[in-house]
Amino acid sequence: MADRSAVVIGGGITGTLTGCALLRAGWKVTLIEAQHIGAGSSSRTAAGIRQQFSTRESVLGMRYSVDFYKRWHQTMGQEGQPIEQNGYLFLVQGQQAWDAALKRVQDQQAWGLSEVQALTPDQTLERFPYVDPDEITGATWCPSDGFLRPDVVYNEGAATFRALGGTLLQGSPLIQAERVGGRLTSITTGKGAVLNADVFLDCTNAWSRRVGDILGAAHLPVQALKRYLWFIERGESMSPAELLKMPLIISPQGAYCRPENAGSLMTGWKHAAPDVSADFEYEDQDTVEPAYFHKNDADSRPFETWMALAQALPPVGEFAGISATTAGFYGTTPDHNPFLDFDPNTENLIRMVGFSGHGAMFGPFSAQVGAALAEAGGSIDHVSVLGEEAELAPFKIGRDFGAAEAMVI
Ligand SMILES: Cc1cc2nc3c(=O)[nH]c(=O)nc-3n(C[C@H](O)[C@H](O)[C@H](O)COP(=O)(O)OP(=O)(O)OC[C@H]3O[C@@H](n4cnc5c(N)ncnc54)[C@H](O)[C@@H]3O)c2cc1C
Known part of the structure; x- marks a missing residue:
């Protein structure tokens, strides 16, 4: 199954944990980071983690994240204590x-x-x-x-990513992309690496607007x-x-x-x-x-x-x-829920951005959704976590922003 390849763009908590989830699902994964692991919001966060949200999906998703971080030794094979x-x-x-x-x-x-x-x-x-x-x-x-120890999450996350066989390119910003019709064929980094893949994942959160422009992707309100x-x-x-x-x-x-x-x-x-x-x-x-x-x-x-x-x-x-x-x-985002979905303009690009102040806690849940989307090859309606089905409607691109998350700090 290692013939399926993915490029993850952005080496924060979202990108490192999603890279690991894809590797575990049998993908060949390259992660590119403009600066170094954790250089974005992931190293500047209050890193609170709570399950007290106002929508079922976020409560269930964060119950999954708490469980994942609590069982870090099993879920990531690492020694640190992130929560x-x-x-x-x-x-x-x-x-x-x-x-x-x-x-x-x-x-x-x-x-x-x-x-x-x-x-x-x-x-x-x-x-x-x-x-x-x-x-x-x-x-x-x-x-x-x-609350989390975010440096444990992204540093040990990157260590697991490497141990699982992932290729990590730091100091390597995305600068150019090639498309054929509605599909991305390759991207180029500032160090000149040209990377082909079946699926690309945008995990650049606050940078997503500019990264989306380089990729020729939809403009998302982030x-x-x-x-x-x-x-x-x-x-x-x-x-x-x-x-x-x-x-x-x-x-x-x-x-x-x-x-x-x-x-x-x-x-x-x-x-x-x-x-x-x-x-x-x-x-x-x-x-x-x-x-x-x-x-x-x-x-x-x-x-x-x-x-x-x-x-x-x-x-x-x-x-x-x-x-x-x-x-x-x-x-x-306008409703304070992230986008976890395929890009509407690009059939092989997954957007995982817009965490609105809760991306550190969302990390394990986001990674689970990202890997499920890549496996499905298109938009999906739910993902299985803790033996329950989490509806993905609140995280879809193109949703109605009427049902906003009320618990935002
Ligand atoms: C003050 C503050 C308090 C917060 N409090 C909380 C909290 O209590 N709980 C919580 O869960 N969250 C909190 N957050 C939000 C949380 O930090 C973010 O949602 C989370 O870190 C997002 O992680 P990420 O991996 O998606 O993005 P980031 O960590 O921002 O990673 C994106 C990465 O993309 C890279 N990048 C950008 N452009 C390119 C390019 N062209 N090519 C390659 N790479 C690129 C960046 O260098 C960056 O490393 C807080 C944030 C702040 C600022």
């Missing part, structure tokens, strides 16, 4: 938001996420003594959620939006052990935090950002606009984020100070 299951705690304020949260918990339980719970303010305080119960109407809690993370030093108001045990917490306003290590809290909060998908450079990933830099004044977004978190989590307000800002791009 910390500290849980995810959504704090909710206001009756309308609370009614919606209760409905989501019911749906999530019906979709197989049995461990998700709704907590009253007192129950929340009992488990998480740093939460101010007067600031919330309730909380939703899933103990098997948590915006490249800047997102920041800020790191707050712990101080004395919380012990190292308490910080390390903290779940990923989302404040009622949408600011979020999780432990980075025993001395530092990672925080983030989305903001209105322009779409730069047409023309950003690789180094623009690290550019920090003044309003988002932690060394600027108290009106800046990092301080707003800190204060929003401190309102719900008073000990965080006593932390020592913000020590660092990092940045990267989301590749965002």
